Amino acid sequence: QQGFGNIDGEYWLGLENIYWLTNQGNYKLLITLEDWSGRKVFAEYASFRLEPEADFYKLRVGRYHGNAGDSLTWHNGKQFTTLDRDHDAYTGRNCAHYQKGGWWYNSCAHSNLNGVWYRGGHYRSRYQDGVYWAEFRGGAYSLKKVVMMIRPNPNTFH
Secondary structure, eight states: OOOEEOTTSSEEOOHHHHHHHHTSSOEEEEEEEEOTTSOEEEEEESOEEEOOGGGTTOEEEOOEEESSOOOSGGGTTOOOBBTTBOOOSOSSSOHHHHHSSOBOOSSSOSEETTSBOOTTSBOOOSSOOBSEETTBBOTTBOOSEEEEEEEEOTTOOO
């Protein structure tokens, strides 16, 4: 909720901070992805904001644009799930158990940017729990680097 990590490395701003930031105005989201062979792609969403904690930081994203493929719209309108807070749409066990992270899981994921960072790309695990973007390299490929960035977008309304 409050974030963690080092701003120069692995870092998560925190859901509460993202909520307050994205509800000050209209923001767009840019996600950059890099695989282990140096290929870089992006996914941009015309709008991005979170609902408050009372609605479990539900994700609201707008229209997709980019060359990474759209692996986030499927998660639109979903609440944030962690190991101790199961809000996914999956009827079985908590998606965070399988995916090893916190995310706006549906049932369960087309993307998992807070998953396990496996060195080298293709990984073998009992679950699809790597840092992946299904439309770019698939769910069994853990990406080298992912960045989520927001900036004001005065052209959209939420």
